[in-house]
Amino acid sequence: MDAETTTTCRIYSEDGLSPLPLADLFDKAAPIEVDLGCGKGRFLLARAGNHPETNFLGIDRMLRRIRKVDRKVVGAGLTNVRLFRMEAYYAVSYLLPPDSIAAYYILFPDPWPKAKHHAHRLFNRRFIDALDRTLKPGAAIHVATDHLPYFEEIYEVMRAEHRRFEEIPAWEPIDEERTDFELLFLGRKEIGRASFIKRAN
Ligand SMILES: C[S@@+](CC[C@H](N)C(=O)[O-])C[C@H]1O[C@@H](n2cnc3c(N)ncnc32)[C@H](O)[C@@H]1O
Numbered sequence: 001m002d003a004e005t006t007t008t009c010r011i012y013s014e015d016g017l018s019p020l021p022l023a024d025l026f027d028k029a030a031p032i033e034v035d036l037g038c039g040k041g042r043f044l045l046a047r048a049g050n051h052p053e054t055n056f057l058g059i060d061r062m063l064r065r066i067r068k069v070d071r072k073v074v075g076a077g078l079t080n081v082r083l084f085r086m087e088a089y090y091a092v093s094y095l096l097p098p099d100s101i102a103a104y105y106i107l108f109p110d111p112w113p114k115a116k117h118h119a120h121r122l123f124n125r126r127f128i129d130a131l132d133r134t135l136k137p138g139a140a141i142h143v144a145t146d147h148l149p150y151f152e153e154i155y156e157v158m159r160a161e162h163r164r165f166e167e168i169p170a171w172e173p174i175d176e177e178r179t180d181f182e183l184l185f186l187g188r189k190e191i192g193r194a195s196f197i198k199r200a201n
Contacts, residue, residue: 041069151192
């Protein structure tokens with residue numbers, strides 16, 4: 001048997017269509033926070049280690065990255081992390097159950113800087129609808145990016161959604177929880193950060 005399948009925190013959607021039975025996939029019941037585009041996992045590992053009272057789901061579309069983070073999570077003995085290799089918009093729109101998520105961290109999403117590629121950006125009205133569907137009332141969205149034009153776009157889209165989302169002071173990570181990408185830019189580039197919570201109806 002492949003070593004990767006003997007001990008792993010990777011999860012699967014059996015048919016790629018049915019919602020994930022998310023709560024059943026963790027060892028114990030706890031609020032679930034999602035790191036969308038978890039990359040190499042520096043933030044996810046540190047945050048999960050510092051918050052054993054919370055369950056964490058890391059999502060990334062790159063299988064190679066998910067496999068690497070899986071090995072790190074298992075090596076660190078973390079039992080409150082699950083990893084899902086999936087496209088983020090599809091996962092949030094169709095596979096995460098409604099009213100299930102306590103927080104999303106969307107940290108250094110791909111900026112697609114060329115105008116002809118802007119359609120590939122994750123943040124748009126449909127994506128926000130999908131976040132809204134899956135978030136519990138009072139749950140948070142935390143965003144950070146070094147690409148300030150993209151940050152302005154995200155900020156404007158979210159501010160326009162003020163009936164659904166209230167802006168709160170931007171979440172700032174402790175040093176240990178800075179992402180791999182953030183370490184590349186720290187002290188060299190301005191970083192845009194914003195946080196919002198879903199209003200109760
Ligand atoms: C710029 S990296 C940032 C990674 C990490 N959040 C960090 O700050 O170090 C963007 C990550 O998001 C993933 N990603 C980009 N678009 C995605 C999508 N549509 N669905 C899932 N993952 C995506 C990439 O594979 C990559 O790992």
